[in-house]
Amino acid sequence: MRLVVDTGVFSASLSRRRPMVYDRLVARLAGNQLFLASPTVAELRYGALVAQWAKPRRDRLEAAMAVTTVVPVTDSLLSAVAELRFACRRIGHPLASSAHSSDLWIAGSAVSIRATLITGDQVFSDTPGLSLA
Amino acid sequence: MPQSQPACAAGSGPSTRPSGLAITEVSGSVAEVSQAASHHPEGPRGDGLLPRELTEAELDDAPVLESADTLLIDDLTAEEYESFMAALSS
Numbered sequence: 001m002r003l004v005v006d007t008g009v010f011s012a013s014l015s016r017r018r019p020m021v022y023d024r025l026v027a028r029l030a031g032n033q034l035f036l037a038s039p040t041v042a043e044l045r046y047g048a049l050v051a052q053w054a055k056p057r058r059d060r061l062e063a064a065m066a067v068t069t070v071v072p073v074t075d076s077l078l079s080a081v082a083e084l085r086f087a088c089r090r091i092g093h094p095l096a097s098s099a100h101s102s103d104l105w106i107a108g109s110a111v112s113i114r115a116t117l118i119t120g121d122q123v124f125s126d127t128p129g130l131s132l133a
Numbered sequence: 134m135p136q137s138q139p140a141c142a143a144g145s146g147p148s149t150r151p152s153g154l155a156i157t158e159v160s161g162s163v164a165e166v167s168q169a170a171s172h173h174p175e176g177p178r179g180d181g182l183l184p185r186e187l188t189e190a191e192l193d194d195a196p197v198l199e200s201a202d203t204l205l206i207d208d209l210t211a212e213e214y215e216s217f218m219a220a221l222s223s
Contacts, residue, residue, distance in 0.1 A: 002192065002195070007221060008221075010204075011217065011218060011221055013201055013204040013205070014204060014205060014206050014209065014214070014217075015205065015206060015209050015214045016205065017209075017211055017214050017215075026201050027201065029198050029201045029204070030198055030199060030200050030201050031197065031198070031199075032197065032198060033192075033195040033196065033197050033198075034195075034196075034198050035195070043221055044221075046220065046221075047217045047218070047220040047221045048217060049220075050216070050217075050219075050220035050223075051213060051216035051217040051219075051220055052216070053213060053217070057206065057209065057213065060206045061206065064203075064204045064205075064206065067196065067198060067203055067204060068196075068198075069195040069196070072184040072185075072186075072187065073183065073184065074183055074184050074185065074186050074187075075180050075183050075186070076186055078180075078183075113187070113192055
């Protein structure tokens with residue numbers, strides 16, 4: 001199965017010290033094709049910078065991301081994100097809000113490659129056209 | 134100026150799959166799948182430098198995670214991890 005892994009689940013997968021709520025989700029990653037949306041890559045790198053991880057740690061983060069495939073920002077992805085936001089706006093879904101811009105891109109990335117999104121974030125619930133794990 | 138190489142390629146180049154088709158590796162970074170420059174010899178205009186679409190075959194060929202333990206950063210300290218998670222939620 002193609003899975004787009006959101007930032008919360010992927011960051012939880014990096015350490016056994018993860019919040020317990022993520023254990024079930026991380027356990028579902030094995031045996032699937034993992035994809036990351038571009039905002040997730042930026043967020044993970046940002047987190048490593050803010051946490052002042054030394055280069056070996058940041059290299060290890062890059063190695064973990066290299067196990068996945070980053071969904072390229074293609075013309076069809078740009079359209080998918082625009083159309084998804086429009087659909088969310090019409091039904092009053094929170095992903096239409098600028099406060100959820102990164103989440104919108106993550107959802108749009110999943111929709112664009114017909115993947116399932118694995119997430120523990122309720123903001124993705126009832127997103128039009130989005131399959132959730 | 135003719136451009137025959139990806140404008141922002143980094144890392145590995147095209148590889149030959151069993152099908153005999155020369156395609157770009159799909160895992161890793163966005164830059165590795167960009168072939169837009171070769172599609173638009175007129176230069177960087179509009180959306181001309183966006184990466185090309187992944188094919189269904191390339192999506193199907195994406196790597197499968199064998200074990201979630203592959204993603205673990207084993208020697209990450211509690212302090213390092215908590216700082217990281219706090220940054221993501223801020």
